[in-house]
Amino acid sequence: MSRKSVGKKRDKETQEKRRKYVKNRTLKGLNKKDAALEAGFPLSMAENAAAKIETPEVVAAIEEFDKALTLAIPTVRLVKKLSEGLEATTVKTAQFEGAITDVKEFVDYPTRLQYVKEIALMSRRFEPRSKVEHSMDEDLLQVLAEGRQRAAAHAE
Numbered sequence: 001m002s003r004k005s006v007g008k009k010r011d012k013e014t015q016e017k018r019r020k021y022v023k024n025r026t027l028k029g030l031n032k033k034d035a036a037l038e039a040g041f042p043l044s045m046a047e048n049a050a051a052k053i054e055t056p057e058v059v060a061a062i063e064e065f066d067k068a069l070t071l072a073i074p075t076v077r078l079v080k081k082l083s084e085g086l087e088a089t090t091v092k093t094a095q096f097e098g099a100i101t102d103v104k105e106f107v108d109y110p111t112r113l114q115y116v117k118e119i120a121l122m123s124r125r126f127e128p129r130s131k132v133e134h135s136m137d138e139d140l141l142q143v144l145a146e147g148r149q150r151a152a153a154h155a156e
Helices: 001-027 032-041 058-070 075-085 109-122 136-155
Strands: 089-096 100-109
Touching: 001 032, 058 100, 075 109
Parallel strands: none
Antiparallel strands: 089 100
16 A cells, blocks of 8 residues: 555544544533544543644534534523423322322432533533543532532632
8 A cells, every 4th residue: 555545544534533523522412532532532632632633624513513503402492491400300199099199299309410410511611521530420529519618718
């Protein structure tokens, strides 16, 4: 194989990895490092994705997706739905001989926690570390603890 054909093959592979990277960032919502690793980039590139992977074309593709998403789901509607999710409840019923005898509504904490995570990610107030390093729950707990510490220090 000539050098030119090897270079073209490498360029084509890199372009395909960049397409996967954009898909992982936009559709899957992965952070930069995880998106790069899942797209097939080596760890050394994934750890510095902004400089090594995000070409002007990649950045433009991500921005184009963000604009299309905003047009499809207006921010006001998204905020309303997220707000509703923060008030999530679940209903439990009791039955006797096939008839409902009691209905109780309870706070749905797991759903509310999931909405808090989504809001934190969407507002870019929080970006989880790599899946390999920590779970998102650990990261979120750390952010909440840091917030409490800052609030306590501010109150003093």
